[in-house]
Amino acid sequence: MKDLKIFNKDDFPKYLPKLNSLYDDLFSSGKGFRSKLIQVFGKHLGLSSRQEHLLAQTIEFIHNASLLHDDLIDRSNLRRSKTAAWLKYSPEYAVLAGDYLLARVMVNLSRYGNLRLIQYTAEIISDLLEGEWIQDSLVSDWNVQLRQLDQVHDLKTASLFKWCLRAPFIAKENYDENLHQTLEEMGTLLGTLFQRGDDLLDFDIRNDEGKALLGDLKSGYLNSFAAYLARNLSADKKQQLRGCTELAQVKELVGLENFNHTVQSFDDMNRQVISLYAHKAKSLERYLLASELGLINELMGLPEVLYFRRTK
Amino acid sequence: MQYLTLTREDPEFESYLLGSFSKTERALPVETYAPQTARERVTFRVVPVDQVAIPPWWKIYFLSCRPELLVLTLGPAILAWLNHRASIEQWSPWPSWLALVGIVFLHTAMFLFNDVRDHLTGADRLNRRRGSRVIQNGWVPAYIMRRWARVNLAFAILFGAPALFNAPEKLALVCGLAAAALWIFQKNLGTRYGLCDLAVIGLFGPLLTTGTALASFGRWTWFDVVLGLTLGLTTVWVFQLRQLEEMFRSKPSDFHTLLGFLDFDRARNLCLITGFLLLAVHPLTAVLLRVPIIALVFLPVFSMPLILALARFHKTASPLSGTMIGLSRRALLSHFTLTVWWVGAMGLLWL
Numbered sequence: 001m002k003d004l005k006i007f008n009k010d011d012f013p014k015y016l017p018k019l020n021s022l023y024d025d026l027f028s029s030g031k032g033f034r035s036k037l038i039q040v041f042g043k044h045l046g047l048s049s050r051q052e053h054l055l056a057q058t059i060e061f062i063h064n065a066s067l068l069h070d071d072l073i074d075r076s077n078l079r080r081s082k083t084a085a086w087l088k089y090s091p092e093y094a095v096l097a098g099d100y101l102l103a104r105v106m107v108n109l110s111r112y113g114n115l116r117l118i119q120y121t122a123e124i125i126s127d128l129l130e131g132e133w134i135q136d137s138l139v140s141d142w143n144v145q146l147r148q149l150d151q152v153h154d155l156k157t158a159s160l161f162k163w164c165l166r167a168p169f170i171a172k173e174n175y176d177e178n179l180h181q182t183l184e185e186m187g188t189l190l191g192t193l194f195q196r197g198d199d200l201l202d203f204d205i206r207n208d209e210g211k212a213l214l215g216d217l218k219s220g221y222l223n224s225f226a227a228y229l230a231r232n233l234s235a236d237k238k239q240q241l242r243g244c245t246e247l248a249q250v251k252e253l254v255g256l257e258n259f260n261h262t263v264q265s266f267d268d269m270n271r272q273v274i275s276l277y278a279h280k281a282k283s284l285e286r287y288l289l290a291s292e293l294g295l296i297n298e299l300m301g302l303p304e305v306l307y308f309r310r311t312k
Numbered sequence: 313m314q315y316l317t318l319t320r321e322d323p324e325f326e327s328y329l330l331g332s333f334s335k336t337e338r339a340l341p342v343e344t345y346a347p348q349t350a351r352e353r354v355t356f357r358v359v360p361v362d363q364v365a366i367p368p369w370w371k372i373y374f375l376s377c378r379p380e381l382l383v384l385t386l387g388p389a390i391l392a393w394l395n396h397r398a399s400i401e402q403w404s405p406w407p408s409w410l411a412l413v414g415i416v417f418l419h420t421a422m423f424l425f426n427d428v429r430d431h432l433t434g435a436d437r438l439n440r441r442r443g444s445r446v447i448q449n450g451w452v453p454a455y456i457m458r459r460w461a462r463v464n465l466a467f468a469i470l471f472g473a474p475a476l477f478n479a480p481e482k483l484a485l486v487c488g489l490a491a492a493a494l495w496i497f498q499k500n501l502g503t504r505y506g507l508c509d510l511a512v513i514g515l516f517g518p519l520l521t522t523g524t525a526l527a528s529f530g531r532w533t534w535f536d537v538v539l540g541l542t543l544g545l546t547t548v549w550v551f552q553l554r555q556l557e558e559m560f561r562s563k564p565s566d567f568h569t570l571l572g573f574l575d576f577d578r579a580r581n582l583c584l585i586t587g588f589l590l591l592a593v594h595p596l597t598a599v600l601l602r603v604p605i606i607a608l609v610f611l612p613v614f615s616m617p618l619i620l621a622l623a624r625f626h627k628t629a630s631p632l633s634g635t636m637i638g639l640s641r642r643a644l645l646s647h648f649t650l651t652v653w654w655v656g657a658m659g660l661l662w663l
Contacts, residue, residue, distance in 0.1 A: 134560075137629045137633070138630050138632060138633065141630065141635070144632065144633065144634040145634060145637060148632040148634070181319075181346075182317075184345070276315060276342060276343070276355065279315035279355070280317070280355075283317060
């Protein structure tokens with residue numbers, strides 16, 4: 001799959017100090033998973049390169065805007081192993097650069113002129129912000145449960161996956177309600193799986209990308225796996241969990257055997273989510289054209305990539 | 313694992329929700345989208361009945377009766393009876409006992425109907441803590457539960473009817489008002505203006521206490537109404553905290569509740585105000601009913617669950633906070649301990 005150029009300096013005003021170098025840092029090291037997903041859709045739905053580029057750019061702009069804001073909210077020092085934008089430039093620039101990306105999304109989409117696409121994108125952005133807002137209200141909440149976090153992640157993480165699945169069809173002006181409903185549901189499941197898989201990295205499970213450990217816990221946030229791990233802990237042990245700065249401390253606190261067993265049962269629970277996702281992906285047969293059916297196979301493989309972090 | 317996704321447009325949709333589609337299989341709802349809309353879609357896990365671990369029927373029936381909520385209905389009835397200790401010579405034992413059994417059947421019928429309604433509307437499919445979970449676990453299909461509810465309602469009428477002869481006109485009026493309140497509650501009428509909450513106060517408060525007094529002694533007093541209002545307000549607090557717990561979850565389907573019309577901070581404040589009001593109303597009512605001082609001394613101890621519940625959520629910053637979990641259970645415990653205190657205090661009055 002060819003690499004799409006998402007960020008182009010010429011698209012942004014040169015008279016704004018530091019803006020282009022900030023974006024250069026931001027866009028140069030991302031995996032671009034979401035834009036690759038758009039390309040997969042582009043291939044099977046026969047999107048034009050202009051449409052493909054617009055959609056890929058849109059989702060990456062929204063995603064990266066959320067990262068700029070997220071890092072500031074969480075006071076994260078690093079983003080993709082580099083100094084976070086708010087720290088390297090300034091918090092004000094980080095906020096404005098994020099806002100500017102969202103504004104550009106709307107400018108680009110309005111130029112394209114598909115009103116439904118503009119409306120849907122605006123809805124997704126507002127879902128994303130609601131998720132951020134709610135998540136921020138949960139910092140230092142050590143009693144939060146997995147089911148509650150799933151609802152936050154449905155807004156914050158899954159909304160972008162939903163967009164990736166639905167927007168290509170909207171761009172193709174295919175508005176079949178049942179198709180979009182199924183894709184919406186698949187997006188929810190993918191978002192859940194991605195987030196849960198990502199949260200496992202914090203505990204060094206399948207952490208091949210070398211993500212910093214216990215980042216969420218250190219920021220005062222119980223992520224989905226931590227909430228699952230803590231569900232049977234006493235108030236006293238939960239209190240101790242707050243203070244853990246090393247993974248070894250967590251394992252000692254809950255017991256190594258219990259820790260491994262919890263990982264296994266967390267995986268088993270998510271395998272059920274994957275089977276539900278597969279059921280939905282298969283049901284797409286009813287709504288797709290013969291030329292588009294190849295998409296189903298590609299979509300079937302996504303949970304493995306997102307949750308188990310298996311690279312294709 | 314066999315999944316099946318159906319939409320409202322599918323002809324089998326209702327039969328899968330009701331569970332009447334097959335005698336040998338059960339459809340367990342796994343996911344629901346857009347409930348209460350024409351676009352509603354439910355994904356079921358279809359499993360053979362013999363693969364569902366079904367407890368014995370009496371256990372299912374016991375769970376469906378919602379025994380933990382009996383305090384809401386039996387508490388006011390017992391207290392109304394104790395409130396008429398001075399007229400014990402006018403007590404009609406048989407109609408009174410039968411009416412008490414009738415109240416238990418009515419309680420069961422109400423919550424069975426409620427479970428079926430929540431299942432069909434999707435409220436309990438969105439909130440996995442809600443209701444008895446008997447239908448969702450696949451133990452009993454919804455259509456069978458509806459039959460159980462009808463049978464319980466018939467028993468409630470049968471057992472309650474003899475008491476009507478104690479004060480036919482007044483009891484008919486109380487029953488008429490109760491039916492109107494139940495209708496408002498079931499249809500979610502006027503929730504924005506708190507009409508539904510007023511209906512709850514009436515049903516679990518003055519209508520229950522005056523009804524019991526009339527059924528047992530053929531007379532009522534204003535003290536029954538005051539006692540009923542206090543207990544009704546305590547019950548509405550249980551309902552309010554349940555709504556607060558579900559505030560975020562209910563959002564997508566726009567379930568109408570008074571709290572749902574407020575923003576989270578205001579809804580939380582309303583619950584706090586009601587809670588603090590209860591702390592004041594119970595002792596005031598107790599003074600009005602002239603309960604002994606010794607009983608009043610113990611009131612703060614029995615109010616502890618209420619105080620602890622208030623302390624737990626007064627600083628809650630989020631509708632998804634962990635402190636929101638189990639709030640309605642705490643409110644129910646508060647109701648229970650306060651009712652126990654009232655029974656003790658009224659018992660002391662008798663002595």
